[in-house]
Amino acid sequence: MKSFKVLEFNEPLGEVDEQTPQPTGTQVLIRVKAAGVCHSDLHIWEGGYELGHGRKKLSLKDRGITLPRTMGHETVGEVIAFGPDAEQEAGGVKIGDIALAYPWIGCGKCAVCLTGDENLCLAPRCLGVHCDGGYSDHLLVPHPRYLIDLKGMDPVIAAPYACSGVTTYSALKKIESDLGNPIVIFGAGGLGLMALELLKAMGGKGAIVVDIDAKKREAAIKAGALAAVDGNAPDALAQLSQAAGQPILSVIDLVGTPSTTQLGFDVLSKGGKLIMVGLFGGGATWALPLIAMKALTIQGSYVGNLRETKELLELVRTKKVQPIPTTPMPLAKANAALNDLKDGKLVGRAILTPA
Known part of the structure; x- marks a missing residue:
């Protein structure tokens, strides 16, 4: 499995080759088709946020973001394997489906998660932020419920719906x-x-x-x-x-x-x-x-929940929403895509396409 990871904050992403993981428990393995490059990735790459008024920079390291980390929270992929506890719960997706991975995942147990607002969980497990994401040719998703079948939608066009x-x-x-x-x-x-x-x-x-x-x-x-x-x-x-x-x-x-x-x-x-x-x-x-x-x-307003993501994809299908401009780029160009975004050269979204 090839990934481009943040090895050190403010340093170029490192190309890493490692064994393709096998899904365990309720996990699902997808082969990445498209991964959007989002402005939030710049903050992760840089290691924090400026708070102004002379305050200390908000450090992502202090907030539990550990390195190395594969970024990428706007990911579409092909379902290729289920963990032993996931197959019976596959629900709406099956082997071969092309699905959007909902990334804003919480602990799944707290009161906030149980009301459906996992994006506001105080113990997040967000893909591409707290867990490895889509700047890779494969991605582990913790449960089938976080995969939304695209029903024929173009992966490059659909990837940004997971965040933007x-x-x-x-x-x-x-x-x-x-x-x-x-x-x-x-x-x-x-x-x-x-x-x-x-x-x-x-x-x-x-x-x-x-x-x-x-x-x-x-x-x-x-x-x-x-x-x-x-x-x-x-x-x-x-x-x-x-x-x-x-x-x-x-x-x-x-x-x-x-x-x-x-x-x-x-x-x-x-x-x-x-x-x-x-x-x-x-x-x-x-x-x-x-x-x-x-x-x-x-x-x-911080991203959105899983229900809203499903509503959004249905809105896109039924209202024939026009896609935003996208610039497909090979995975190997991950660093170039980030720099183009940082320099304000992109209109719309750069989309990494490993496969």
Whole structure:
């Protein structure tokens, strides 16, 4: 089995050849067909997150992320073997099926997991984060229930639904009652373009997209954005208000920098909601009295649960959601894909294709 692993934080991924594992217990072995390269992988690769305001960097090592680690949480693969306790529980997947691996796995036993929100578990076992993921030609999935049959969907197109797809879908669900009005989305990368497509499928009126990259703003307009605004423009706030033509009640920040959160906060009308998704890093600069005076809600949204992932794939099938731009790359180009993402050269998603 060939994998590209984080051997040391901030160092190039190492190519590792090892024995292909055999599934035990309820595990399922898949042969990887596609693995998305996500911005979250950059934080894992770099070893942490900037918290701003002079705070110590949030260390992934201190949070239990051990090395070596094979990243990759947007993975599609062919089911090739079941552990002895998994065959009887295979349920919806069988040998030869092409399936999306749900990565946001919890302990499976706590109250949070038992309600179906494994993505919020305090003892996570997430694929590509706490356990090895899809930057490999094979992947062990702990239980068949985490595999969703793609029913003919292209693996390269489907892989991003495991993260950028369900992340944006879950964020949009949190403002579902306001989708009949223009919303504001910060970021026109893979997440932003995915959000625009899902917004249309969910019957939303549309979104005004904010991005400092002209090419990404152009991509957002092509994807159906109502307007695209340069976040660095001195009159960005006025442009957003003019483009909306009415009070703005919902903002989704897929970037997560001090400047995006501040502009998102400022543009909201009374009773508005700011959904924080992006993990770029830094600290907030909001005027605290205005949170109460404007009765604002600031809510975090972290990926999505298994139920939402299944809902998302059904939405994609029934509404014929257009895929985001993807750039297939051989597994051997894993380091190049990460560097392209870090340098802002990618529009949409790079997808590693081992097979």
